[in-house]
Structures are given as structure tokens and as C-alpha cells.
Amino acid sequence: MRRLQVGFSIRYKFLAVMSLLLAACVCVYLLIAVRVFKSDKTELVFDLNRSQVSNLASELDTQFEGISDKFKLFSLLSDSALQGRTQADWVRELFPKDSDVVFVSLYRRNGQEIVRKFQNQSFGQTYGLSKDYFERTLAKAKPIPFSRILKDGQAIWNASAADGPPLVGFGRSVVIEDHAGVAIDQMAVVGYVKMDKLLKSLSLVKLNHMSVVNRDGEVLASSMAEAATENRLMGSHPLFQAAMSSKTKTSVINLTWQDEKILGAYSKSFGGKLLVLAQANEASAFVAVEQLVERSLIFSLIVMTAAFLAAILLSRSLTRPLAQLVERMNLASQGDLTTQIHLGNKDETAVLAGSFNQMIADLKQSRDALEEINRDLDQKVKDRTQQLEEQNRAVKEAQEALLRTTRLASIGEVAGRAAHEVLNPLTSLMTRLGIMERKMQKELTPQLQVLGDMHSAWDKDYQEGGFDQLVQVWKKPSEIQPQLNLWQEDLGNLQSIQQGIGGQLKTFLQDTEFLKREGTRINKIINSMRKLTVTKSDKTKQSVHHLLSECCAIMGDLFEQKKFSVLCEFTAEQDSVSIDRDEFIQSVTNMMRNSLQAMDELAKDHPEQKFQLRLMTAVVKDEIQIYIEDNGVGVPTQYQSHLFESQFTTKGPEEGTGLGLGISRRFLRANGGDIEFVSSDLGRKTVFRIRVPIVGEKEKGAAA
Structure with a gap:
């Protein structure tokens, strides 16, 4: 409801005129005094x-x-x-x-x-x-x-x-x-x-x-x-x-x-x-001139304040009953029907206050009756809604149980492949969570310590001498930065903490976005594994170089944890392809993970050696070729012809299932490309090649 407004009170009008005249006199005095004092001060200087x-x-x-x-x-x-x-x-x-x-x-x-x-x-x-x-x-x-x-x-x-x-x-x-x-x-x-x-x-x-x-x-x-x-x-x-x-x-x-x-x-x-x-x-x-102006202004404010107080004290006894009535009416207009007016006088305002109290009592009685009716109606609606929700929940549970029973037949075949494909994004996700935890412990703890120290110092100074003591301490020079006082140093610390927390928040948001992407990949991998018997890719126009950069970002934490380097040499002039983004990333990260495990195995016997993964691109005819080269243990000759066979692996059960290369080849072939083993020099260089057709001018228009 609209709040009742009171216009400018008559008792303030005379005071306003007198205050304006006093302010004008003070301003004229200050202008003359400042001019004379500035002239004298200049000659003195x-x-x-x-x-x-x-x-x-x-x-x-x-x-x-x-x-x-x-x-x-x-x-x-x-x-x-x-x-x-x-x-x-x-x-x-x-x-x-x-x-x-x-x-x-x-x-x-x-x-x-x-x-x-x-x-x-x-x-x-x-x-x-x-x-x-x-x-x-x-x-x-x-x-x-x-x-x-x-x-x-x-x-x-x-x-x-x-x-x-x-x-x-x-x-x-x-x-x-x-x-x-x-x-x-x-x-x-x-x-x-x-x-x-x-x-x-x-x-x-x-x-x-x-x-x-x-x-x-x-x-x-x-x-x-x-x-x-x-x-x-x-x-x-x-x-x-x-x-x-x-x-x-x-x-x-x-x-x-x-x-x-x-x-x-x-x-x-x-x-x-x-x-x-x-x-x-x-x-x-001319600081002295400014001080004179400030003191004169303070004096004039004191005089004007005294005039206001005098007027308020004289008129208070006359306007207090009306002010109380206006206040209670505003409360009633806002829905407060418990307010009452109690005046000590026996004039017309007392009669008006009694009528107001009776009106409020009648309104409160009517509102209580309406609220009781509304509560009964709300309870009936809630009971009926709960019954419908229970029926819908029972139907939904029966449908889900039937669907789970239907899917159980294919779980055994899909489980092995899904576990292998989920391992890459899940490993990246867990590694990034560990890095986030260490960053929070390393960077946030000192900032919280600084805030704690500042709070303890301020509280100690305030307890010892109140706010004045706290201000005096702030004015003291800093022991760390003598050109600043403690207040400026504390402000600088707060600004540094703000900037630090801002940077941490930005990094946290980037890490959160990374975790969301990896979670989305896991979800899509699981959904696609359930339909491996029928491969249907969601092809869109993509930049190979951009996708490879995303793969490096996904696997970067694992390589950095092992202190292995990743070198990108993107020399292909054209890199536009029509491909399923997630399947391509899954295939490349599978290959990068295999290289990581191969280099890690050799690093156990040669910790002093520097290990490096190279990603190189080149355009050959109408396709872009991606070379993945590492200096890990390599692939023995007797195993090279079995690399893409299902469930073939030379690793232990905790590291491989033999599904990765086969699934990667299946993804790439479904998108018109392929993956090939090129060569392996044991302990020095192993090379795989991925081929993907480049999108031509007509295909670009179709993809768009």
C-alpha cells in the first residue's frame, strides 16, 4: 500500500529562511577573508x-x-x-x-x-x-x-x-x-x-x-x-x-x-x-587559509544546528500527537494491525486516537478470519498434490526398473570398453582436482593468515584505546615500507589479497570449466559405448589445431606431473575437417596416454633422460596428417602387427585393457579417417599417424 507522506512542516520554514541568511553572511565573510589572507600569505612566503x-x-x-x-x-x-x-x-x-x-x-x-x-x-x-x-x-x-x-x-x-x-x-x-x-x-x-x-x-x-x-x-x-x-x-x-x-x-x-x-x-x-x-x-x-575556511564552516554549522534544535524543542509538544498518529497510520497501511496509539492528553487528538484504535481492531478481526479460511484451503491443495506426486513416482520407478532390466544384457560387453574410455578424462579430472587442492592450500592459507593478523592487530589496538588509539596506530610508519603508514600498508595488503583472491577465483572458474568439460566427455563416452554396435558420429566443422590444443590441455596435468614435455609443431596450412569433436579428442588422448605410459616405463630405468611427446601436422594431398612421436620404450617387432587387435596389450591389468587403439581406430574410421603405426626405434622414437580428410569448399558449405 502507498505510504502516507507529510509535506514540509510550517515550523521549519522560518528556521530555513534564517539559516539561508546566516549561510549567505558566512560565505561573504569567507570570500573576503580568503582574498586578504592569500595576499598577505604570498608576500610572507x-x-x-x-x-x-x-x-x-x-x-x-x-x-x-x-x-x-x-x-x-x-x-x-x-x-x-x-x-x-x-x-x-x-x-x-x-x-x-x-x-x-x-x-x-x-x-x-x-x-x-x-x-x-x-x-x-x-x-x-x-x-x-x-x-x-x-x-x-x-x-x-x-x-x-x-x-x-x-x-x-x-x-x-x-x-x-x-x-x-x-x-x-x-x-x-x-x-x-x-x-x-x-x-x-x-x-x-x-x-x-x-x-x-x-x-x-x-x-x-x-x-x-x-x-x-x-x-x-x-x-x-x-x-x-x-x-x-x-x-x-x-x-x-x-x-x-x-x-x-x-x-x-x-x-x-x-x-x-x-x-x-x-x-x-x-x-x-x-x-x-x-x-x-x-x-x-x-x-x-595556503593550508592555513583552508583551515580558516574549515573552522568557519564548522562554526556556522554549529550555529545552524543550534537554531534547528531550538525550533524542534519549542514545537515538539504541539506536533508529537500528530506525528504518532501519522506513524501508526503508515504502519497500518503496511499491514501491521497490532499497532495502537496511547496519548496522555484529553483533547481532540485523543478522540481521534480512540477511533483509530477501534478501526484497527475491527480490521485485525476480519483479516484473522480470512487467514483461517486460506490455511484450510492450502492444506487441502497440499494433500491432493502429495497424492499425485506419490502416484507419479510409483509409475516412474516401475518404468526405470523395466528399462534397467532390458539394458542388463549388454552391460558385460560395454563395461570393459567404457572403463577404458572413461579412464582418460577421469584421470585428467582427478589430477586437476589434486592441483586445485594444492593451490588452495598454498595460496589461500597465507592470505587468510594475513587477514587474521590484521584483524588481531586491529582488535588489540581497539581494545587497548578504542577507535582513537586504532587511528593513532594507523598513522605510524610501516616497519616494512617506511614511506607508508600502517593504514596504507593495511590497505595495500587488502588490495593484494583482493587481487590474489580474484586471480584464484579466475583460475578456479577455469578449472571448474575444465572439470565440466571432462564430465561431459565421460557422459558422452558412456552413452556412446552403450551403442557401439551402431556407430553414428555427430560431425561438425572443426579446426584440427584447436582440437589438438584442447587435447594438450586435457593431458597437460598428467605430463607435468611426470615432468614430461609436450612439443606442438603445427605446420599444416589448412586444418578444417568435418568430425565428431569428442570422438576425435578421445582418440588423440588415448594415443597421448599410451605415449605417457611408454615414457614412464622407460623413465624408471633412466630417470636422468629427458622425455618428450611431439605433435606434428602436415597436409598431404586432400587430407591432414597428424604425427604422434615419443621417446618411450617403443613397440617390439613381434607386437607391431597386433597393435589394433581387440584386447591385445603388453601392459599390466592396472594400466591397459587392449581396447584403446581399437576404439580409437573405430572412431576415426567412422569419421572418414584412420590411424596407422609408422615405426618404432626401441627406447628412442615411436611414431603413429592419424589421417583425416580436409573439408573442401563444397563440404564447408554443407557443414556450415
């Missing part, structure tokens, strides 16, 4: 970026100017300039233990011969570096740009290897002059500077992302530690391009990179050889 890049550029200027001067002094150390002190004393004074320079070497112009070198041993011990790390390992991973050093006079490059400490390579050219001031040689001083202090300064920056790059856009140091070790380049970044094209030393800029708005700043250092870049994502910078 620009000032902060400008200050940070300028300060860092000044520090780099001081640091690399000092290092450049020390490198020049290092190149000028000679016996005449030592003034009574050793070279080691001068080197220790130039590069003390706390120096940023951890390795320096003076090279000849060819870049192959080292004149002198210095290495900070304590730095190498701290990072576990080998003695030749800088000269061999690092020089190979990060080649020294000698040509650029000699050409430009100075060069700075990224020297942070993937498994090494964070370093920056610095080299400068030194011209050696004689006493007359004439240049007599040119050398290159190459050194590596540790970036610990610089990286520490960068790590303190939270609002934006800062990078130090050279003129080629190569990242030397970054607030993202992996940027330097992964050899990232910023040559295509618009902030780097703006800095390189600008004539000013320090500036700020608005730009867009990869569909994201960025507030950027840059400062040039060390004569323009170094660039300090800072970029802040506009969306991240």
Missing part, C-alpha cells in the same frame, strides 16, 4: 624565500672563495716555498680535521698524473671508505671534468655516489709561472667538499623545497636527500631557466610547473657558478 636563498648564497660565496684560495696555495707548495716546514705541516694547516675539504689532489695538465694529494682519514673512517675511494671508486662513478676545469678555470659538479657520502666536487685551474712571470705549465687542483653543514641547513627548511645547483642544472644539494644521489637535473625547470636568464642576483617569481602553482626564489653565488633555488607549493602554503 616571498620574503621568507628571498631571505633564505640570499643567506645561503652568501654562505656558499664565503665557503667556496676560501676553498678556491686554499686550492691555489696547495698547488704552489714546493720545496723553495716551505720556509723550513714540511709539506705535511702546510697541508694540515690548510686543511685541518674540521675542514669541509675531505680530499684534494694536484693533477698535471693531462689529468692522469697526480703531483700531490691530501685525504682526511677521519672522514674516510667515519663513512667506512676505502683508501682509494676518491681516486678510483668515486672518480669512476663521478668522472672529473678536466676539460671544463682547464677551459673555464673552475668547475663544480655533483660527486654524491649512490652508496657514498654527500659530496660536491670542486676543481680549479692553476697556471705555474717562472721567476720572470712567464707561464710554464698548467695544472688542475681537484677536491671533494663534504656537504654536511649545507644539508643540515637545508633540512631545517620546512615550508619550501630548496636546492643548490650548478650552471648545468645539476643538483648538488637539496632538502630532498635523494635528489643529489639520483643525479637529478633541473635544466628544464622554469625556476632554473628564469634564474639563468635574469641579470639580477636575487629575485622572487610566480611560476607553474607540472600543473602546480609555485612561489619561487633564486640567488646567484660564486660568480654565477652556483644557484640557490627555493620553491614552495602554493597549495601547501
Whole structure:
């Protein structure tokens, strides 16, 4: 029945108007506040970026100017300039233990011969570096740009290897002059500077992302530690391009990179050889604005909710009786005739409630009488139906008994052949069931274990601190994947389990379809065996290659279980035939099973040998020929002429009945083909051939 509906209540109309006015005021306030706050926030971010890049550029200027001067002094150390002190004393004074320079070497112009070198041993011990790390390992991973050093006079490059400490390579050219001031040689001083202090300064920056790059856009140091070790380049970044094209030393800029708005700043250092870049994502910078909007929305919702509650409390005493009446009427319209209305007042609504209760009582009495009549009628119909079913069952049982008696005469002849023909699909069916059982135990059990572990962990956290404790645990970083929290890890596990179960379901459906096909084959084999005296094939147009692939799929589990391989070489250009599909599959699988047993018998004495079954096709005249070749025990000469005789077999009673080849030949001949023994080289190669006529153009039309 149709449910009674109530329109919009009058007591809510005034509240709705007031709520709309309040919401409009809140929206106007939020629009003005967001615009003003965004403008102020942008200027603040620009000032902060400008200050940070300028300060860092000044520090780099001081640091690399000092290092450049020390490198020049290092190149000028000679016996005449030592003034009574050793070279080691001068080197220790130039590069003390706390120096940023951890390795320096003076090279000849060819870049192959080292004149002198210095290495900070304590730095190498701290990072576990080998003695030749800088000269061999690092020089190979990060080649020294000698040509650029000699050409430009100075060069700075990224020297942070993937498994090494964070370093920056610095080299400068030194011209050696004689006493007359004439240049007599040119050398290159190459050194590596540790970036610990610089990286520490960068790590303190939270609002934006800062990078130090050279003129080629190569990242030397970054607030993202992996940027330097992964050899990232910023040559295509618009902030780097703006800095390189600008004539000013320090500036700020608005730009867009990869569909994201960025507030950027840059400062040039060390004569323009170094660039300090800072970029802040506009969306991240304006998080405070979003928080202001969220809090304002929450406040407005609280006010509007309070207004609704006040209106509901004031009008509740007036509308409660009507609401109860509407509710009971809806229940009655849905068939509930046990509902009653009990009001505490004595006004007109009480009279209306009494009339409603009386009406419901009358309706309930009438419905109970009708239900009693219907129950009596249903019982009579059921009794009569049961009598008819018992009579039909007796007739059917008598017919089935008569049919079974008629068929008993032919069971003895059919039983042997049916058992042999059913053996192939039944063996495939049982093998596939075993594989399905092992897959379920191997793949489903770990997934259930993961679900159990997740449930236990969630339940433990919830029991200890409720939902809040559970949420806090979810936010903790994963021990297995530190870049994810536990909630993301659990979601990933659930997704993996979903995908795993999906894959298992797909495989299970494929296996189920395989079992259904094999069951259908068994059913058809049994039905056809009952009529072996009259062979009548259900011929349809089929692809021989497709049928052979189905045979390989059916017998594949048995061959895989024995670790034998099946090689298919389908070279026939035409493979369309008119044949009974199931009889062809039964014939080929019989042959494949014989080959499997022959190879298995030889494998007992030669387990190290590799066994293989080959299926080959070729077109000869107007028929397609299928060759079945194996390297099993073979067929002795004295048995070759008896292969197709009924009940002839060289196997034990548990493996063969002597019916397989004869039935296979009978099936193929009924379809216009034949099966032939070709040759047998004992223990090496045995070949059988199946011939089936190809469907011509006219026959194709008839078959279709």
C-alpha cells in the first residue's frame, strides 16, 4: 500500500529562511577573508624565500672563495716555498680535521698524473671508505671534468655516489709561472667538499623545497636527500631557466610547473657558478587559509544546528500527537494491525486516537478470519498434490526398473570398453582436482593468515584505546615500507589479497570449466559405448589445431606431473575437417596416454633422460596428417602387427585393457579417417599417424 507522506512542516520554514541568511553572511565573510589572507600569505612566503636563498648564497660565496684560495696555495707548495716546514705541516694547516675539504689532489695538465694529494682519514673512517675511494671508486662513478676545469678555470659538479657520502666536487685551474712571470705549465687542483653543514641547513627548511645547483642544472644539494644521489637535473625547470636568464642576483617569481602553482626564489653565488633555488607549493602554503575556511564552516554549522534544535524543542509538544498518529497510520497501511496509539492528553487528538484504535481492531478481526479460511484451503491443495506426486513416482520407478532390466544384457560387453574410455578424462579430472587442492592450500592459507593478523592487530589496538588509539596506530610508519603508514600498508595488503583472491577465483572458474568439460566427455563416452554396435558420429566443422590444443590441455596435468614435455609443431596450412569433436579428442588422448605410459616405463630405468611427446601436422594431398612421436620404450617387432587387435596389450591389468587403439581406430574410421603405426626405434622414437580428410569448399558449405 502507498505510504502516507507529510509535506514540509510550517515550523521549519522560518528556521530555513534564517539559516539561508546566516549561510549567505558566512560565505561573504569567507570570500573576503580568503582574498586578504592569500595576499598577505604570498608576500610572507616571498620574503621568507628571498631571505633564505640570499643567506645561503652568501654562505656558499664565503665557503667556496676560501676553498678556491686554499686550492691555489696547495698547488704552489714546493720545496723553495716551505720556509723550513714540511709539506705535511702546510697541508694540515690548510686543511685541518674540521675542514669541509675531505680530499684534494694536484693533477698535471693531462689529468692522469697526480703531483700531490691530501685525504682526511677521519672522514674516510667515519663513512667506512676505502683508501682509494676518491681516486678510483668515486672518480669512476663521478668522472672529473678536466676539460671544463682547464677551459673555464673552475668547475663544480655533483660527486654524491649512490652508496657514498654527500659530496660536491670542486676543481680549479692553476697556471705555474717562472721567476720572470712567464707561464710554464698548467695544472688542475681537484677536491671533494663534504656537504654536511649545507644539508643540515637545508633540512631545517620546512615550508619550501630548496636546492643548490650548478650552471648545468645539476643538483648538488637539496632538502630532498635523494635528489643529489639520483643525479637529478633541473635544466628544464622554469625556476632554473628564469634564474639563468635574469641579470639580477636575487629575485622572487610566480611560476607553474607540472600543473602546480609555485612561489619561487633564486640567488646567484660564486660568480654565477652556483644557484640557490627555493620553491614552495602554493597549495601547501595556503593550508592555513583552508583551515580558516574549515573552522568557519564548522562554526556556522554549529550555529545552524543550534537554531534547528531550538525550533524542534519549542514545537515538539504541539506536533508529537500528530506525528504518532501519522506513524501508526503508515504502519497500518503496511499491514501491521497490532499497532495502537496511547496519548496522555484529553483533547481532540485523543478522540481521534480512540477511533483509530477501534478501526484497527475491527480490521485485525476480519483479516484473522480470512487467514483461517486460506490455511484450510492450502492444506487441502497440499494433500491432493502429495497424492499425485506419490502416484507419479510409483509409475516412474516401475518404468526405470523395466528399462534397467532390458539394458542388463549388454552391460558385460560395454563395461570393459567404457572403463577404458572413461579412464582418460577421469584421470585428467582427478589430477586437476589434486592441483586445485594444492593451490588452495598454498595460496589461500597465507592470505587468510594475513587477514587474521590484521584483524588481531586491529582488535588489540581497539581494545587497548578504542577507535582513537586504532587511528593513532594507523598513522605510524610501516616497519616494512617506511614511506607508508600502517593504514596504507593495511590497505595495500587488502588490495593484494583482493587481487590474489580474484586471480584464484579466475583460475578456479577455469578449472571448474575444465572439470565440466571432462564430465561431459565421460557422459558422452558412456552413452556412446552403450551403442557401439551402431556407430553414428555427430560431425561438425572443426579446426584440427584447436582440437589438438584442447587435447594438450586435457593431458597437460598428467605430463607435468611426470615432468614430461609436450612439443606442438603445427605446420599444416589448412586444418578444417568435418568430425565428431569428442570422438576425435578421445582418440588423440588415448594415443597421448599410451605415449605417457611408454615414457614412464622407460623413465624408471633412466630417470636422468629427458622425455618428450611431439605433435606434428602436415597436409598431404586432400587430407591432414597428424604425427604422434615419443621417446618411450617403443613397440617390439613381434607386437607391431597386433597393435589394433581387440584386447591385445603388453601392459599390466592396472594400466591397459587392449581396447584403446581399437576404439580409437573405430572412431576415426567412422569419421572418414584412420590411424596407422609408422615405426618404432626401441627406447628412442615411436611414431603413429592419424589421417583425416580436409573439408573442401563444397563440404564447408554443407557443414556450415
